[in-house]
Amino acid sequence: MKEEVQKKLEILQSLYKADMLNPFPYDDCRKLVADKKNEFEGLIPSLDMYFSDIAGLCSWGERSLKWTDEYIDKFGPLLQKSFFQKFPVFAPLEAAINEKNTPRLFNQFLIYDLMRLTLLDILPDIKEAKEQKSSELSLAS
Numbered sequence: 001m002k003e004e005v006q007k008k009l010e011i012l013q014s015l016y017k018a019d020m021l022n023p024f025p026y027d028d029c030r031k032l033v034a035d036k037k038n039e040f041e042g043l044i045p046s047l048d049m050y051f052s053d054i055a056g057l058c059s060w061g062e063r064s065l066k067w068t069d070e071y072i073d074k075f076g077p078l079l080q081k082s083f084f085q086k087f088p089v090f091a092p093l094e095a096a097i098n099e100k101n102t103p104r105l106f107n108q109f110l111i112y113d114l115m116r117l118t119l120l121d122i123l124p125d126i127k128e129a130k131e132q133k134s135s136e137l138s139l140a141s
Helices: 002-019 026-033 043-058 061-066 069-079 088-096 103-140
Strands: none
Touching: 002 043, 002 061, 002 103, 026 043, 026 088, 026 103, 043 069, 043 088, 043 103, 061 103, 069 103
């Protein structure tokens, strides 16, 4: 179990590090809202916050095994929602985000959805790994 968790954590950290090489897709965002600036004014800061929250969690790597259950329970539900579920005001833009029209933004969404879903998948494993470690310690006492 622990090896599987460590492997997933390594994948998350490598995705995080690889994404750090990519600049924020400002041009693609501006292209999306070019004729609707007032309607979608907060797109860039909302995306930046969303991506930053996920990247921050992924940056922990193996140290995430030290997350408390309370911490996991706090951010776990936040990971349940995609960007467009979390910010429904931007949902009309989703169909325009594709490989041809907005390639950088499209790729960012692919990476961050993969990171978000992997985080969601691994949270129960982190809790279980902590419980196993705790029971091993109590057995050794």
